[in-house]
Amino acid sequence: MVVKYKADPAKVIASRLSNPFASLQKIADPFHISREWVRRILVRANVATAAVRVIRLCGICEKPLKSNQLKHCSRSCRHQASIAEAVCSNCGKVFQLPKGQFTARKKRHLSNYFFCSKVCYGQYFGKNYGFLSHPENINTPKRSSR
Numbered sequence: 520m521v522v523k524y525k526a527d528p529a530k531v532i533a534s535r536l537s538n539p540f541a542s543l544q545k546i547a548d549p550f551h552i553s554r555e556w557v558r559r560i561l562v563r564a565n566v567a568t569a570a571v572r573v574i575r576l577c578g579i580c581e582k583p584l585k586s587n588q589l590k591h592c593s594r595s596c597r598h599q600a601s602i603a604e605a606v607c608s609n610c611g612k613v614f615q616l617p618k619g620q621f622t623a624r625k626k627r628h629l630s631n632y633f634f635c636s637k638v639c640y641g642q643y644f645g646k647n648y649g650f651l652s653h654p655e656n657i658n659t660p661k662r663s664s665r
């Protein structure tokens with residue numbers, strides 16, 4: 520008895536091999552066959568039927584994530600991910616600040632100045648008062664004199 524496939528098994532197998540992450544249903548759809556058919560074709564050809572599961576890792580500790588977790592495995596990892604470390608421009612102390620603030624400041628090109636406290640902020644600009652009186656610090660002349 521000749522087994523009549525509705526779809527070319529070779530094509531079904533090729534589809535599975537080129538789409539390792541797709542479900543059987545996804546493989547089956549373009550061929551207008553059932554999931555069960557795909558499974559049988561694959562089993563007969565000794566090809567893995569189950570989709571390869573995408574394993575995502577925690578962005579901080581690199582533990583595998585559960586499916587309901589987005590980027591981080593635990594509350595502490597999430598917290599860590601939202602924190603950036605900066606060095607105080609005044610006292611040199613390493614301190615933490617919310618990453619949002621950190622990147623926002625970088626965008627505004629204020630990245631060179633981070634202060635662990637208002638006191639340091641004040642002290643720094645006090646010490647460096649007259650910043651612009653040093654010509655070497657003015658790096659964007661409006662017009663080149665040539």
Ligand SMILES: [Zn+2]
Nearest residue numbers: 577580592596
């Ligand atoms: Zn983690």
Ligand SMILES: [Zn+2]
Nearest residue numbers: 607610635639
């Ligand atoms: Zn400081």
